[in-house]
Amino acid sequence: MKRKGHGFKQSMVKLLGSGKNQDLRIALFCILLSLFAGSLLLLSLGKNPLIAYKSILQGAGFWPKARYAGHKSMLTDFLSLLNYATPMVFASLSVAVALRCGLFNICVPGMMIFSGFLATVLVGYSGLPSFGARFLVIIVGIVGGSFIGSVIGYLKFKFNTNEVVVSIMFNYIISYVVSFFIQTKYIDPTTRQSLKIGDNARLTLVDKVIGNLKIEIPLVLPLAILVVVGLWFLFARSRLGFELKAVGMNRKASRYAGVDVGRTMVISMIISGALAGLAGVSYYLGCYASIQPKVLPSLGFDAIAVALLGNSSPVGCLFASLLVMTISNGTTYMSSTLNVLREIASLITGILLLFSACSAFFKVQANRWAQELEDEYIVNMREAPHE
Amino acid sequence: MNSIIIDGMAFSLPLFIIAIGGIYSEGSGITNLALEGLLGFGAFTGGLSVALLSPLFPSGSSTTMYIALVVAMLGGMVYSMLHALLCIKFKANQVISGVVLNVLSVALTAFLANQINASFFGKASNKFMLEVSPRIDIPLLSKIPLLGGFFTSVYPFEFIILIVALVMWYILNRTPTGMRIRACGDNPQAVDAAGGNVEGIRFGSVMVSGALAGLGGMCFAYSISTNFSPSIYAGFGYLSIAAMIFGNWRIGPTFFACLLFGFARSGGYFLVTKLGLPSSYSDLVLTLPYVLTLVLLISFSRTNKAPRALGEIYDKGKR
Numbered sequence: 041m042k043r044k045g046h047g048f049k050q051s052m053v054k055l056l057g058s059g060k061n062q063d064l065r066i067a068l069f070c071i072l073l074s075l076f077a078g079s080l081l082l083l084s085l086g087k088n089p090l091i092a093y094k095s096i097l098q099g100a101g102f103w104p105k106a107r108y109a110g111h112k113s114m115l116t117d118f119l120s121l122l123n124y125a126t127p128m129v130f131a132s133l134s135v136a137v138a139l140r141c142g143l144f145n146i147c148v149p150g151m152m153i154f155s156g157f158l159a160t161v162l163v164g165y166s167g168l169p170s171f172g173a174r175f176l177v178i179i180v181g182i183v184g185g186s187f188i189g190s191v192i193g194y195l196k197f198k199f200n201t202n203e204v205v206v207s208i209m210f211n212y213i214i215s216y217v218v219s220f221f222i223q224t225k226y227i228d229p230t231t232r233q234s235l236k237i238g239d240n241a242r243l244t245l246v247d248k249v250i251g252n253l254k255i256e257i258p259l260v261l262p263l264a265i266l267v268v269v270g271l272w273f274l275f276a277r278s279r280l281g282f283e284l285k286a287v288g289m290n291r292k293a294s295r296y297a298g299v300d301v302g303r304t305m306v307i308s309m310i311i312s313g314a315l316a317g318l319a320g321v322s323y324y325l326g327c328y329a330s331i332q333p334k335v336l337p338s339l340g341f342d343a344i345a346v347a348l349l350g351n352s353s354p355v356g357c358l359f360a361s362l363l364v365m366t367i368s369n370g371t372t373y374m375s376s377t378l379n380v381l382r383e384i385a386s387l388i389t390g391i392l393l394l395f396s397a398c399s400a401f402f403k404v405q406a407n408r409w410a411q412e413l414e415d416e417y418i419v420n421m422r423e424a425p426h427e
Numbered sequence: 428m429n430s431i432i433i434d435g436m437a438f439s440l441p442l443f444i445i446a447i448g449g450i451y452s453e454g455s456g457i458t459n460l461a462l463e464g465l466l467g468f469g470a471f472t473g474g475l476s477v478a479l480l481s482p483l484f485p486s487g488s489s490t491t492m493y494i495a496l497v498v499a500m501l502g503g504m505v506y507s508m509l510h511a512l513l514c515i516k517f518k519a520n521q522v523i524s525g526v527v528l529n530v531l532s533v534a535l536t537a538f539l540a541n542q543i544n545a546s547f548f549g550k551a552s553n554k555f556m557l558e559v560s561p562r563i564d565i566p567l568l569s570k571i572p573l574l575g576g577f578f579t580s581v582y583p584f585e586f587i588i589l590i591v592a593l594v595m596w597y598i599l600n601r602t603p604t605g606m607r608i609r610a611c612g613d614n615p616q617a618v619d620a621a622g623g624n625v626e627g628i629r630f631g632s633v634m635v636s637g638a639l640a641g642l643g644g645m646c647f648a649y650s651i652s653t654n655f656s657p658s659i660y661a662g663f664g665y666l667s668i669a670a671m672i673f674g675n676w677r678i679g680p681t682f683f684a685c686l687l688f689g690f691a692r693s694g695g696y697f698l699v700t701k702l703g704l705p706s707s708y709s710d711l712v713l714t715l716p717y718v719l720t721l722v723l724l725i726s727f728s729r730t731n732k733a734p735r736a737l738g739e740i741y742d743k744g745k746r
Contacts, residue, residue: 085542144522201728204460204522205672208665209717209724216717220710334710341530348523381545383538390531394513397527401517 049409056406063351066399066406070349071363074392081387087378099373100366111254123244123258125365127152127323130264131343132361133271134185134315136352140275141308142288147192147207148316149340150214155184155317156324156331157218157234161226164237164325173241174259181321182314188214189313193306203309211336219333233330243326260322264358267315271354284308319343338386342368345393364389431693432576439689440588441646445667446674446681447595448639454599454676455632456612458738460525461510462640463664464532465503467657469641470648471536472502474555474655475543481558489561489583496584496645503641504634506532511633515626518740529664537657554656560584560649584646591642595635596678608632612734615741625741640664662717669720675731684723688716 056066079089097103101117108114131148138145159180163173188210195201226234239246245257274281286294287304295301323339324331346364350356371385445462452459473495484490506528513524540553562580569578599605607628610618615625647663648655670688674681695712 144526146526195725199725199728201724202672205665205669205724206721208662209669209721212662212665212717213714213721216710216714220707223707223710224705341526344523344526345530381538381541383534383541386534387531387538390527390534393527393530397513397519397523398517401519404518 049413053406053410053413056402057410058407062403062406063353064356066402067349067351067356067360067396069402070395070399071392073395074388077391077395078388081384082380085380087380092374092378092380095374095377096367096370099370102366105373111249111252113253116253116255119255119257121362121365121369122261123256124327124369125361126258126261126264127319127327128339128343128346128361128365129358130267130315130319130322131340132346132350132357133267133354134312134319135343135347136350136354136357137271137284137308137315138312139347139352140288141284141305142291143193143196143305143308143312144204145189145192145207145309145312145316146204146341146344147188147210147313148319148343149336149338150207150211151185151188151313151316152320152323152337152340153218153331154188154214155181155320157221158184159241159321159325160234160237160331161221164241164329165235166241167238168240170240173238174243177241177243177321177325178260178263178318181317183317185317185320186310186314189309189311189316190306192313193309196309197302197306215334215336218331222331222333227333228330231330233332236329237325241325242329243322258322258326260318260326263318264322267318268354268358275354280304280307316340342386342389345389345396348396348399349392351399364392367392428573429576429579431690431697433580434693434696435686435689436577436585437582437650437689438692439685440585441643441650442663442667442670442688443643443682443685444588444592444646445640445643445664446671446685447592447678448636448643449668449671450674450676450678450681451595451599451608451632451639452636453671453737454612454734455608455629456615456734456736456739456741457511457514457629457633458521458525459510459633459636460522460665460668461507461528461532462636462667463660463662464525464529465507465510465637465640466644466647466664467536467660468506468532468644469499469503469637470644470655470659471540471555472641473499473645474540474557474648477557478543478548478555486558489558491558492560492583492649495557496587496642499641499645500638501641503644504638507633507637507640508630510637511630514633514740515629521738521740529660533657533660540655540657554654556654557649559653582646582650584649588642588646591639592678592682595639599678609734612736615736616743616745619743629741643667666716666720669724672731672733673720673723673727675727676734687719691715691719 056062056069082089082092094103098105099117100121101114104114131152134148135145159177162180163176166173168176192203192206192210195206196203222234228235243260245259247254248257275285283294283299283304286297286299287301291301323337342364346360347357350360367388368385371382374380375382375384445466449459449462476498477491477495480491480494510524510528513519514521537553540555544550544552560582563583564580565578569575599608607618607623611625611628618628619625644659648659652658666688670684671681673684692715695715696709699708699712
């Protein structure tokens with residue numbers, strides 16, 4: 041007996057059911073859903089979604105544009121994408137490491153500002169030789185971020201404070217305090233931002249002339265890749281990574297099994313903080329060379345979406361970062377060619393976030409449908425065994 | 428001295444009503460970090476209604492303000508249904524859903540405000556201007572020394588908030604409905620066994636929290652900036668969550684927590700102007716409520732009793 045919706049169920053189970061790469065397929069499904077929702081949005085504005093998505097790809101350097109300005113080409117667009125994606129990779133990994141341990145780190149924006157400001161003040165204005173300066177910037181970033189992370193982790197461990205609220209409080213406190221120092225000491229009166237740092241400390245080579253192109257080279261991108269590999273090793277092969285995951289899955293069970301839960305949580309916040317610090321320096325001393333006071337970088341919040349989309353796995357975060365930055369970078373070009381508002385980029389990212397929040401539901405639903413179909417099949421076989 | 432009380436109350440009361448929203452939602456067992464997004468979305472719909480309706484009324488009339496407050500409540504309520512849907516129906520992680528709603532709300536309101544301003548009013552702006560709210564001096568009472576500040580240049584919405592807060596307190600603590608809501612947060616299985624509809628009660632509670640957060644957001648829009656702009660997302664929602672936790676998920680103590688935040692803020696501003704410090708010092712003052720929250724959280728978190736089933740997805744089969 042066939043019930044209504046049987047075919048739909050079957051195809052959904054085939055598409056999303058358990059088996060190889062289920063998480064990956066569900067992530068792709070979420071992306072498709074949000075692209076679809078985005079096209080509805082674009083249609084309602086009277087724009088052709090296909091052209092819109094194509095111009096996003098063009099803007100991000102995946103597809104040749106019709107015309108290029110001087111010293112520009114597809115390569116420059118693509119390198120610019122990589123340049124902006126680098127802090128996103130670090131930031132999303134930072135969220136992912138905490139999430140794996142069952143902690144929700146939304147202090148990434150605050151950690152980014154904190155480490156970015158520290159590095160700017162300590163190294164950015166010094167005239168150190170460029171190799172040493174860049175090395176120091178990275179070290180300061182790691183130390184600054186992990187300091188904040190350790191404080192949050194320690195408070196959670198020692199006083200059982202809600203880490204989400206503490207993180208949010210830290211975000212605002214850091215943002216206001218840094219803004220105070222910038223506005224009293226380091227303000228550039230024309231741009232209303234902090235004074236520009238020297239090129240010697242900058243983590244991105246800007247306007248590097250190669251051939252007839254002026255390109256940007258993100259120097260910390262290899263480090264980001266290295267971190268992805270390192271974290272993969274941590275989670276898949278190391279004892280600490282196993283303990284992190286165990287604490288994230290069930291705190292009580294891991295305590296029973298002899299894991300030092302408090303220590304593990306503090307360590308995961310320290311790693312998370314260090315990564316957020318790297319995101320901060322590669323953002324404020326790489327993509328940009330100054331800090332805008334009183335503004336929490338929205339990249340830090342988007343990183344949560346990226347980590348969810350990447351299913352908190354290091355490699356997943358890498359690709360999710362590229363996807364989200366493609367949308368946000370490419371939208372600049374799209375908004376100028378199609379005459380739509382720039383804000384649509386964050387809207388599409390928001391929708392993507394919404395669907396990836398439901399991914400657990402998709403998974404459960406697909407598995408339940410698979411079970412139902414299987415039951416039905418067995419019942420049918422019993423009823424008509426000789427058919 | 429009066430200015431500390433006036434500004435403090437104008438800041439505390441919207442915070443308080445948002446926190447009550449949080450108490451309803453979390454009291455029923457649904458973690459609500461989405462308050463920030465809810466208040467912003469409420470303020471957006473309220474601001475939009477003012478922008479659309481203000482040509483119909485003579486300028487200076489406060490009718491639009493009352494309409495805006497109601498529309499903001501409705502807007503917040505509708506938007507909160509998304510949170511309820513994600514948390515209850517789609518069984519998403521409640522913390523994540525809350526953050527998602529906040530991010531989406533910022534993006535959505537910024538986009539819509541720009542788009543609506545561009546296509547209906549033909550201007551490039553992300554703001555909706557509001558009428559300046561009237562301020563009321565209560566005769567006689569405002570003449571009392573020291574305490575007179577509580578009755579001087581009061582926003583009309585402050586009375587509305589107090590009335591709504593009392594009603595909400597009564598419902599939560601003195602009616603069977605309120606008992607069911609609180610029971611859903613502590614032991615949903617028991618509610619189910621007694622014949623209550625856990626998912627329905629939780630859905631309703633989240634909607635109440637959305638409405639109250641929308642009301643609070645609109646009040647902030649009137650008192651702080653007299654317009655709707657994305658600057659409404661300044662962390663007031665998170666602050667009210669902190670007030671709620673500090674108030675141990677009970678309405679009475681939460682009121683005093685909100686007063687503390689409000690007076691810390693207005694007192695700080697007062698000091699900056701009194702001591703003649705440059706305006707950049709106000710940044711440091713703005714951190715006061717947050718620092719206070721942090722200190723209080725650290726000292727009170729051990730003894731706090733959150734609703735026992737808070738953040739758990741309701742599972743009928745679980746005992």
